[in-house]
Amino acid sequence: VILPQPPEGAVKSRSWQEGRGALNRPVWPLCQLSGILFLAGPYKRFQELLEELPNPVQAGEIRYEDPAGALEPFLHLLALMEHLKQDGRADSQTPPLFTPEGDRTDPVEGTLAWIKQRVLERELDVINAKLCGPCRCTLCCTGPERHARQEYFEIPLKDSELDLFPTPRIDTEDSRSTRPDSEPALTVNGAPFYTQEPAIYRWLAGWSLILTRETRCPHLEPKGGCAIYPDRPGVCRKPQIFPVVIEEAPSSGPGGSTRATLRNTLLAVWDCPYVRTLKEDIVRFAERTGLNLVFKENKA
Ligand code: SF4
Ligand code: SF4
Numbered sequence: 001v002i003l004p005q006p007p008e009g010a011v012k013s014r015s016w017q018e019g020r021g022a023l024n025r026p027v028w029p030l031c032q033l034s035g036i037l038f039l040a041g042p043y044k045r046f047q048e049l050l051e052e053l054p055n056p057v058q059a060g061e062i063r064y065e066d067p068a069g070a071l072e073p074f075l076h077l078l079a080l081m082e083h084l085k086q087d088g089r090a091d092s093q094t095p096p097l098f099t100p101e102g103d104r105t106d107p108v109e110g111t112l113a114w115i116k117q118r119v120l121e122r123e124l125d126v127i128n129a130k131l132c133g134p135c136r137c138t139l140c141c142t143g144p145e146r147h148a149r150q151e152y153f154e155i156p157l158k159d160s161e162l163d164l165f166p167t168p169r170i171d172t173e174d175s176r177s178t179r180p181d182s183e184p185a186l187t188v189n190g191a192p193f194y195t196q197e198p199a200i201y202r203w204l205a206g207w208s209l210i211l212t213r214e215t216r217c218p219h220l221e222p223k224g225g226c227a228i229y230p231d232r233p234g235v236c237r238k239p240q241i242f243p244v245v246i247e248e249a250p251s252s253g254p255g256g257s258t259r260a261t262l263r264n265t266l267l268a269v270w271d272c273p274y275v276r277t278l279k280e281d282i283v284r285f286a287e288r289t290g291l292n293l294v295f296k297e298n299k300a
Helices: 016-023 028-040 046-052 065-079 079-086 107-135 160-165 272-276 279-289
Strands: 057-059 060-064 152-157 199-203 206-212 241-250 257-268 292-296
Touching: 016 107, 016 279, 028 046, 028 060, 028 107, 028 279, 046 065, 065 079, 065 107, 079 107, 079 160, 107 160, 107 241, 107 257, 107 272, 152 241, 152 279, 241 279, 257 279, 272 279, 279 292
Parallel strands: 257 292
Antiparallel strands: 057 060, 152 206, 199 206, 241 257
16 A cells, blocks of 8 residues: 655645644643642632743743743633642543543542643644645545555544435444444445445444545545535544543443543554654654654554
């Protein structure tokens, strides 16, 4: 499988330069330093600390020229520490968090981890969008190539997103009781589902659009670009470099609730051309944000 490269000129584009620049200046070291100052200092509101921050601030290897301006977009997240400081308990917006060994984290560690997850999600959404555009790549919108190991590409959909697609739907007792990766594979018209035309399936875990080999999402325009870009499904907005500081998974207990586990990981999808091109920058981003970096393949 030949993985796409960014086209010539992409790395010189303004969008790429901004995305790469932001990748090398993560805001988390500054958030962390400010969090320590807030918890140790005489402040009731995080805003009070912002007003007193010196300029510039050196946090780890990064010098922030306008630290208050850099923190401003994340103030509503950093303010989750106010509740913690007032009565020593975590804010209700930061649910219980467990270590991988199953122990409950203390309120300070838990609160900081939730803030970190949300700060990084927000920051990486912007960075990914700046880097994806110049690549003119359609990998996230097409099925695997003819000789790829993978047989299909799955685009999970919410109920509310189904009507965005004119694609046939398969919702049978068999489909509803299995998963795409179950063995033996679901059969449709006597053959494995992944040998058929693209369709939306209702699986045990919910709906997904299945793009089989050498097929395209019906909204992918002939020259690339998404015809429903402003309304595209949530999964199409997911970045290729994403934080898993916290992993939320269905809990095994009754009630269908989720359990949050501390993972401190940064995932980067190796198939993506900007991920491969900016490997060293991503390694640095992970180091500077204190995360374990995992590159993973989506299509191969
Ligand atoms: S909806 Fe748009 S972004 Fe999502 S896979 Fe289709 S073309 Fe790509
Ligand atoms: S693989 Fe990367 S560059 Fe290609 S469409 Fe997906 S996010 Fe954009």
